[in-house]
Amino acid sequence: MGDRWHVEVDRRVCIxxxxxxxxxxxxxxxxxxxxxHPRAAEADxxxxxxxxxxxxxxxxxxxxxxxxxxPVPVFPPEE
Numbered sequence: 001m002g003d004r005w006h007v008e009v010d011r012r013v014c015i016x017x018x019x020x021x022x023x024x025x026x027x028x029x030x031x032x033x034x035x036x037h038p039r040a041a042e043a044d045x046x047x048x049x050x051x052x053x054x055x056x057x058x059x060x061x062x063x064x065x066x067x068x069x070x071p072v073p074v075f076p077p078e079e
Contacts (some may be wrong), residue, residue: 003045004066006040013060020061023052042066050074 018036027049052072053061063072
């Protein structure tokens with residue numbers, strides 16, 4: 001993975017489960033209200049950040065490629 005990503009957390013959806021921090025402690029943090037935030041809005045592609053997005057119970061994490069804004073597939077496409 002040589003790509004750069006833009007990582008966002010929809011805090012209107014986030015329930016503060018902390019799963020993202022468990023998967024990628026260098027990628028996410030919880031604030032005082034237990035809402036998730038990416039540690040950096042722009043980051044190198046990272047399997048742990050992808051695992052955090054996949055493990056989010058409410059799918060609050062969005063990852064897009066820097067430059068073109070193309071979504072990074074977090075979940076397998078529905079058939």
